[in-house]
Amino acid sequence: MAEILVLVDHVDGAVKKPTLELLTIARRLGEPSAVFIGSGDAPAEALAKFGAEKVYAVDDAQIKGYLVAPKAEVLQQLVEKTSAGAVLIPSSAEGKEIAARLAIKIDSGLITDAVDVQAGPVTTQSVFAGSYTVQAKVTKGTPIITVKPNSAAPEEAAGAGAVEAFAPTISDAAKAAQIVASQPRQSTGRPELTEAAIVVSGGRGTGGDFSAVEALADSLGAAVGASRAAVDSGWKPHTFQVGQTGKTVSPQLYVANGISGAIQHRAGMQTSKTIVAVNKDEEAPIFELVDFGVVGDLHTVLPALTEEINKRK
Amino acid sequence: MLAALRLRNRLHTGGAVQATTTMNIVVCVKHVPDATADRRFESDNTVDRVGVDGLLSELDEYAVEQALQIKEKLGDDSEVTALCIGPEGAVDAVRKALQMGADKGVIVTDEAIAGSDAPATSLVLAEAIKKIGTPDLVVCGMASTDAGMSVVPAMLAERLGLPQVTFASVIETQGDQIRVKRDGDAATEVIGATLPVVLSVTDQTGEARYPSFKGIMAAKKKPLDTWALGDLGVDAGQVGLSVAWSEVEETTARPPRTAGEIVKDEDGSGAQALAGFLASKKFI
Ligand SMILES: Cc1cc2nc3c(=O)[nH]c(=O)nc-3n(C[C@H](O)[C@H](O)[C@H](O)COP(=O)(O)OP(=O)(O)OC[C@H]3O[C@@H](n4cnc5c(N)ncnc54)[C@H](O)[C@@H]3O)c2cc1C
Ligand SMILES: Nc1ncnc2c1ncn2[C@@H]1O[C@H](COP(=O)(O)O)[C@@H](O)[C@H]1O
Numbered sequence: 369m370a371e372i373l374v375l376v377d378h379v380d381g382a383v384k385k386p387t388l389e390l391l392t393i394a395r396r397l398g399e400p401s402a403v404f405i406g407s408g409d410a411p412a413e414a415l416a417k418f419g420a421e422k423v424y425a426v427d428d429a430q431i432k433g434y435l436v437a438p439k440a441e442v443l444q445q446l447v448e449k450t451s452a453g454a455v456l457i458p459s460s461a462e463g464k465e466i467a468a469r470l471a472i473k474i475d476s477g478l479i480t481d482a483v484d485v486q487a488g489p490v491t492t493q494s495v496f497a498g499s500y501t502v503q504a505k506v507t508k509g510t511p512i513i514t515v516k517p518n519s520a521a522p523e524e525a526a527g528a529g530a531v532e533a534f535a536p537t538i539s540d541a542a543k544a545a546q547i548v549a550s551q552p553r554q555s556t557g558r559p560e561l562t563e564a565a566i567v568v569s570g571g572r573g574t575g576g577d578f579s580a581v582e583a584l585a586d587s588l589g590a591a592v593g594a595s596r597a598a599v600d601s602g603w604k605p606h607t608f609q610v611g612q613t614g615k616t617v618s619p620q621l622y623v624a625n626g627i628s629g630a631i632q633h634r635a636g637m638q639t640s641k642t643i644v645a646v647n648k649d650e651e652a653p654i655f656e657l658v659d660f661g662v663v664g665d666l667h668t669v670l671p672a673l674t675e676e677i678n679k680r681k
Numbered sequence: 682m683l684a685a686l687r688l689r690n691r692l693h694t695g696g697a698v699q700a701t702t703t704m705n706i707v708v709c710v711k712h713v714p715d716a717t718a719d720r721r722f723e724s725d726n727t728v729d730r731v732g733v734d735g736l737l738s739e740l741d742e743y744a745v746e747q748a749l750q751i752k753e754k755l756g757d758d759s760e761v762t763a764l765c766i767g768p769e770g771a772v773d774a775v776r777k778a779l780q781m782g783a784d785k786g787v788i789v790t791d792e793a794i795a796g797s798d799a800p801a802t803s804l805v806l807a808e809a810i811k812k813i814g815t816p817d818l819v820v821c822g823m824a825s826t827d828a829g830m831s832v833v834p835a836m837l838a839e840r841l842g843l844p845q846v847t848f849a850s851v852i853e854t855q856g857d858q859i860r861v862k863r864d865g866d867a868a869t870e871v872i873g874a875t876l877p878v879v880l881s882v883t884d885q886t887g888e889a890r891y892p893s894f895k896g897i898m899a900a901k902k903k904p905l906d907t908w909a910l911g912d913l914g915v916d917a918g919q920v921g922l923s924v925a926w927s928e929v930e931e932t933t934a935r936p937p938r939t940a941g942e943i944v945k946d947e948d949g950s951g952a953q954a955l956a957g958f959l960a961s962k963k964f965i
Binding site for chain 2: 379437464468471472475477479480495498501504506508545549566588596606607612620642656658662664665669673675677680681
């Protein structure tokens, strides 16, 4: 069976959930080989637990100070070495750019933002702000597929997890865009927006006071999101933004509070499984999307809801 | 020093000698179906680009704006060329960029290009950029609003052998250096590189200008070239739907959402009703 390369997303060796989803998907296509680019020991055990047969450990000393291009070179060299059957990459901004460069390097087709991948590989994507689903496949070279978080439920499967050190050759050209400074994202203590099962968002209707939104999120164990209007007003950092120019989320439950439902916002949340909204304007377009809506003031509805949830726990 | 970056001395009134930098800037603008219209697919599963009204991709307006701001900072000798690949009607996107203030326009249009995927689009863009001349800066939007892959800038960088400085929210140039702020997934980063580079910009860079009446009139006299694949030395067999590196097999319109239940919050009943709904779905 062909090796399926999975680029591991991790923070200091702690593997992120979307990587486990990719390993689960990789098993449908062939034999999962994790590609760990980092310093220190590769988290082989965590990766093997979800089916990684091999773990290529790549020391990041020559890689971490630069943007995107060195990682594409690593994958190129691994594809050539292993004759991989496919490459799976998390669908983040960086992941898509790595995939883009890799596609040109190895003359291979690429599919971005897959929400499902089955044997073939045949991918499913959601396009035009979620109004169409598209089935596609790569027809040239080694399929490169970037996969969105929450595209599969991670399934455990014991893999061998054999660690193999791999020393790539990184060209000078790949080091031309340097990361001059980096400020790691502060942890909010809440689930990550793109990975969360539940997202509770606030918009201009919060008037800048997110406390009711946050309290509701915490009662549900949810991530907090925001509309661009809330971000532009400086109430939340841009990393909280849901929508066309922010994050795309596809949780089990999305709760929109004081958000009108502009097309650019919809583009980032329309594929959520269940959608709920609280808005004081019954004409707000967000109500066209909801499974359940409350016409009311979020400043009274949310605290009452939070209290009720906490009571029922 | 960089060949692409021309530093030269210029005499100003008053006799002071000042160094000015001029740049050759290419901004890539895509013509896309209007997102507020009913976007759809053709029977061959390509995006319907003719039956639906099109316009300059909103996110590329930010790219035009930043290109113009960089030019304005440098002085008038710099040149901004707006470049678009698309069907004939896509020239509207270039016109809009000219109205906003770009100096020249190029549209590459050819029957053979129809249905091209991102690798082919980036190939044609790269060849067109080479023909325009050695650029100091290639500016793109962060994503096209139709396909929205956010991959063309990275592919262009790969094809042109240039560093990519992408997803910029704040941009600073000085001489042949560029520094941008990028909201990465795990961190906010400052990326630095030496020109020439491929730059892509987000909507955080600031509102794009509207064309002024003067701008609209001036645009009519600006050079606008139409090129075909032959002008770029690109073989028709390298592009288009039939040689795309990926293939859409099926498109399905999502079934309309069944209308949800909407309640009015009277005397605090809204929260109770919502809690009931969430409990019925096992969220609490
Ligand atoms: C290029 C571009 C990209 C964009 N990208 C994004 C994006 O990624 N994400 C995004 O979100 N937007 C994006 N936008 C902006 C988008 O068009 C809307 O302007 C934005 O989503 C509006 O945010 P909002 O719903 O919070 O504010 P508004 O549209 O002002 O809506 C506020 C809502 O709150 C309700 N409300 C007010 N007070 C209360 C209260 N006390 N209780 C309950 N409800 C109340 C109002 O009835 C109203 O419906 C983009 C725009 C452009 C041009
Ligand atoms: N056909 C095209 N013509 C001109 N520029 C394009 C074209 N396609 C993509 N681009 C540029 O590449 C950026 C990203 O596009 P995409 O990778 O399709 O999301 C856009 O914002 C444009 O700047």
